Amino acid sequence: MKLLLITIVLLLIAVAGIGIKIWAKKDGKFAGTCASQSPFLNKDGESCGFCGKTPDQFENCTEEEHK
Helix, strand or coil: CHHHHHHHHHHHHHHHHHHHHHHHCHHHCCCCCCHHHCCCCCCCCCCCCCCCCCHHHHHHCCCHHHC
């Protein structure tokens, strides 16, 4: 029972933290949400699955979802 309560409290803290971040950000959007453009996740320099651009082309990406 104690473990269940600790788990629920930690999940509530995580959800509250994400909610606060969304509330505090302009228009409630996360910056750089295209995970394929992360150098930590995309070590081979593959193109984005959403817009098809490579990481070096991402700076001038016109997709609104990426901004």
